Amino acid sequence: MTTGGPARRLPKHASKDAARCSQGKQRMIVGIDLGTTNSLVAAWVDGAPRLIPNALGSFLTPSCVGLDEDGSILVGEAARERLQTHPLRTASLFKRYMGSGRTVPLGDRGYRPEELSSLVLRALKADAEAALGMPVTEAIITVPAYFSDAQRKATRVAGELAGLKVERLLNEPTAAALAYGLHEAGSETQFLVFDLGGGTFDVSILEMFEGVMEVRASAGDNMLGGEDFVTLISELAFANGIPEAARSDPHFMQKLVARTEAAKRELTKAGSARFEVSWKDATATVALDNETFEKLAEPLLNRLWRPIERALRDARIRAADLDNVVLAGGATRMPMIRALATRMFGRFPSIALNPDEVVAMGAAVQAGLKMKDKALDDVVMTDVCPYSLGTHVVRQLENGGRASGFYEPIIDRNTIVPVSRVERYYPVDRGQKQIRIEVYQGESRMVRDNILLGELTVPLPDGTAGQQGVDVRFTYDVNGLLEVEVTVVANRETERLLIASGDAALSPEEIAERLKVLSTLKVHPRDTLENRTLLARAERLYEQLLGDLRDRVGQYILHFEQVLETQDGRAIARDAAAFREALRVIEEQDHFAPPTG
Amino acid sequence: MSHTNFLAVLGVTTDADARAIKQAYAALLKRIDQAADPAAFARLREAYEQALAFVDGKTASKPAVATPTIATEAVTDVAESRTTPAPTAEEPPTADDLTHTLRLAEGFALAAQRATSEQLRPMLDKAIAGLRRGYLDAAGRFEERLIDMLMAGAVGNRSAIFTALREAFHWEELGRLAALGTRGRWIEAVMTQEDAWHQVQLKKRAPILNTLREAEAPLTQDLTRSWPRVRGALDEFPQYLSLYLHPARKAEWRQRYETFDAARAAAMPDIDAPRSHQPQRETPKKPFIGFGLAIFVLLQVGRFLGDNHVAPQTSAPPAPVARVSQPYAPQGHPRSDGSLLYPPDCKWILERFGTMAMGARVSPPSGSEQENLLATCRQQWAHRR
Numbered sequence: 014m015t016t017g018g019p020a021r022r023l024p025k026h027a028s029k030d031a032a033r034c035s036q037g038k039q040r041m042i043v044g045i046d047l048g049t050t051n052s053l054v055a056a057w058v059d060g061a062p063r064l065i066p067n068a069l070g071s072f073l074t075p076s077c078v079g080l081d082e083d084g085s086i087l088v089g090e091a092a093r094e095r096l097q098t099h100p101l102r103t104a105s106l107f108k109r110y111m112g113s114g115r116t117v118p119l120g121d122r123g124y125r126p127e128e129l130s131s132l133v134l135r136a137l138k139a140d141a142e143a144a145l146g147m148p149v150t151e152a153i154i155t156v157p158a159y160f161s162d163a164q165r166k167a168t169r170v171a172g173e174l175a176g177l178k179v180e181r182l183l184n185e186p187t188a189a190a191l192a193y194g195l196h197e198a199g200s201e202t203q204f205l206v207f208d209l210g211g212g213t214f215d216v217s218i219l220e221m222f223e224g225v226m227e228v229r230a231s232a233g234d235n236m237l238g239g240e241d242f243v244t245l246i247s248e249l250a251f252a253n254g255i256p257e258a259a260r261s262d263p264h265f266m267q268k269l270v271a272r273t274e275a276a277k278r279e280l281t282k283a284g285s286a287r288f289e290v291s292w293k294d295a296t297a298t299v300a301l302d303n304e305t306f307e308k309l310a311e312p313l314l315n316r317l318w319r320p321i322e323r324a325l326r327d328a329r330i331r332a333a334d335l336d337n338v339v340l341a342g343g344a345t346r347m348p349m350i351r352a353l354a355t356r357m358f359g360r361f362p363s364i365a366l367n368p369d370e371v372v373a374m375g376a377a378v379q380a381g382l383k384m385k386d387k388a389l390d391d392v393v394m395t396d397v398c399p400y401s402l403g404t405h406v407v408r409q410l411e412n413g414g415r416a417s418g419f420y421e422p423i424i425d426r427n428t429i430v431p432v433s434r435v436e437r438y439y440p441v442d443r444g445q446k447q448i449r450i451e452v453y454q455g456e457s458r459m460v461r462d463n464i465l466l467g468e469l470t471v472p473l474p475d476g477t478a479g480q481q482g483v484d485v486r487f488t489y490d491v492n493g494l495l496e497v498e499v500t501v502v503a504n505r506e507t508e509r510l511l512i513a514s515g516d517a518a519l520s521p522e523e524i525a526e527r528l529k530v531l532s533t534l535k536v537h538p539r540d541t542l543e544n545r546t547l548l549a550r551a552e553r554l555y556e557q558l559l560g561d562l563r564d565r566v567g568q569y570i571l572h573f574e575q576v577l578e579t580q581d582g583r584a585i586a587r588d589a590a591a592f593r594e595a596l597r598v599i600e601e602q603d604h605f606a607p608p609t610g
Numbered sequence: 611m612s613h614t615n616f617l618a619v620l621g622v623t624t625d626a627d628a629r630a631i632k633q634a635y636a637a638l639l640k641r642i643d644q645a646a647d648p649a650a651f652a653r654l655r656e657a658y659e660q661a662l663a664f665v666d667g668k669t670a671s672k673p674a675v676a677t678p679t680i681a682t683e684a685v686t687d688v689a690e691s692r693t694t695p696a697p698t699a700e701e702p703p704t705a706d707d708l709t710h711t712l713r714l715a716e717g718f719a720l721a722a723q724r725a726t727s728e729q730l731r732p733m734l735d736k737a738i739a740g741l742r743r744g745y746l747d748a749a750g751r752f753e754e755r756l757i758d759m760l761m762a763g764a765v766g767n768r769s770a771i772f773t774a775l776r777e778a779f780h781w782e783e784l785g786r787l788a789a790l791g792t793r794g795r796w797i798e799a800v801m802t803q804e805d806a807w808h809q810v811q812l813k814k815r816a817p818i819l820n821t822l823r824e825a826e827a828p829l830t831q832d833l834t835r836s837w838p839r840v841r842g843a844l845d846e847f848p849q850y851l852s853l854y855l856h857p858a859r860k861a862e863w864r865q866r867y868e869t870f871d872a873a874r875a876a877a878m879p880d881i882d883a884p885r886s887h888q889p890q891r892e893t894p895k896k897p898f899i900g901f902g903l904a905i906f907v908l909l910q911v912g913r914f915l916g917d918n919h920v921a922p923q924t925s926a927p928p929a930p931v932a933r934v935s936q937p938y939a940p941q942g943h944p945r946s947d948g949s950l951l952y953p954p955d956c957k958w959i960l961e962r963f964g965t966m967a968m969g970a971r972v973s974p975p976s977g978s979e980q981e982n983l984l985a986t987c988r989q990q991w992a993h994r995r
Contacts, residue, residue: 181645222632222636223632223633223636223637224636224640225632225635225636225639315739315742318742318749319780321746322746322749322750323783323786325746326750326786326789327785327789329789331747332745332746332747333745333747357745357746358746359745359746390640391640393636393639393640395639395644401784401785410805410806410809414806414809416805416809420784422784425784425785426784426785427785429655431644431645431648431651431652432648432652433648433652456783456784456785456786457782457783457784458782458784458801459782462782488648490645490648491644491645
């Protein structure tokens, strides 16, 4: 969800300032919001969080990766423009598959979501280096609070593949709270962060006192975000006459998504929207207003309740006790979400900070904390583990029988982190030779309804020594990563479990190999990215338009390509400006086109 | 950590209040690198939590009244919010909201008694969707009210209602029940016993459930005699089976069987004579009927009293709820324990849950009936305050 509005640049001198002020320090850590739809980078500069613009001057870099005709990699707006014209050579929304081991096809090979994310991270890293005038090798990356162990590890690997040491994985709502908390510094308050991003929904409840920002509880839904609302609208096209067969046509699908995106923005702005889309000889007209959209979205809206209710319950407070509700995530711009939040909490939510930017700002605050910046001496933050972690146990029943399949949590959800807990377990049978410890994440009584993270089998000594059981220690660090250690009580032999379930995670060797492959990829040079984006936009328009307008755009493209070949910097800059203006005029005439961001 | 210890870690004295503890904690926390020294953080955090609990214990030194019944809790809530001045936008749950929520729970319970398990879930979803149009805490209040009614046996069809609630409110989720307090412990007991119950062989447990279902209707003599067959199971799975057999009916059953047994023993002094067995078995019938009549009369008196007063639900020998035929919550008879706080208004319930569950069998109460109901209700309200 790109915001409209003009791009804001750091003032010209800001980058020099940043360079100057960071010269005394050894390092610069940047904060990155690696989103489903858009990503942002920010840094702690001169005692305040600052967003860093990309090569196009925008703070939002679409999380899209594309392959150009010459095989070079395009990231951001240029790739997003090409989603429609080159759907097979462009990838988006890959954050949804993080940690799943699934590959996304792009050109002739499949890429893992970690790799695609690393390309986005690399682009952000380059932007930061350009703005700060110094190399950047360390970053704080935000993840949805409800991201699982595998998803977090994949995010960390993405950082590594981009040449960034991930100093910390920070929960998104916590980041939003940090930015908001700093804004409200000094007061004693408890508030809720309602974070509906492109692909995930998170809720956190925070308490602030004496400069301590304490996360009391987090809950969420990893599979609910703004993109699901867009899908609802595009489904209407199929309900209105587009045959199902069109689903397998990537060109049509991308066109439909673009129309839908535009319609959604139009709904937010004007209250109603209408568009036409055709495939072969079928044409569908989709018209809807906010009211029908809200009705359509009811099943999605209902899914927002559960995480909120759970977070409140876990924090042991009633909704009425909250001092404020903070909105984060681009999808909270939708009027129905605002209305829902207002109704839920019986008050207007706070929108003092831009919901698209608040997470990245918070990540920069965390970077400042990590660099022990003087301005943040009096601020400290504690977070929680958003889900329970435990093991599989056999229970003795009241009637003397045994039943297996029970889940016993070792670390309860919403325990403050870092945390280390140990529990002792005994073998079920006398003379048992080994004991299997299965590690699960989840909230169900039975293990079958929870997620298996890994397992470990430990040999037991013979006789009574074996009956003394094993100590199982779970250690959960501030990054949300888990370590499991099993110690046999009798002989103090210890085994560690590396949580790596199946093919979902990359081994260190695999990471090294991918790194090698990625380094051979040619990335489109940053300084010409602006021109490349303009061409991509024109190509998208060319495909979209008909008749005279189409011919005109075709001529512009031809002309601009010729100018580019002259390599005359000044002529290119002048023509680029004219080209951009011409495209803007044409887009305004064609009201179906999505606004550029 | 002993209690001088955790105070020492924080550097506060025993007379520190919550504020001083928070200040001390905040100051120390700022000196610790949580990522680099998790052990130091764990120590500080533990001390902080214990200190807060210690302070909490000091302020709440007066022991809380043991397990206040839920009904009164809900009532005081209503009373409290009624006395507060006009609610602002900042305070969403008004007395009206709360009344609406509790009425909705009761209306649902009444409608649910006749519903099949397939009908229950959509009904419940509909009710919850309605609540969500209101304030955020409403669903929780609704849930609590229904649990109370289940615990008190104030509705029929409890097993199906329990299952529907369990799914809709995610009771399987860990930590979910802990937040429900006493109610959560009861649910936990039911679910644990249910697991164990399913370990019992089907051919053993099915007949027991059938017998319990028969016992919903007034106890016949044959049924009374079958008490020894179900006694074991009822004692072993008390909470779970209370979803099938009302605790009061259980007590009545036990009681009847014991008197019957005693009567039989008295009528059979000569147990040695094996051939006279057959006729002797018939003889206890008369005294039993006489006794049953006596109980019936007692119950009628009890009922009369119960409607006008807050019936103390103690161990009065003939259980006061025994008069109720199936299902246990009679339409429109608000009772003091766990049952209705508001006069059931059939029209209102029909509007909300449709005719699917109530069917044509339920006709809205007539004008005078309504008046009576309201009067009874008001009386009970007055009593409870």
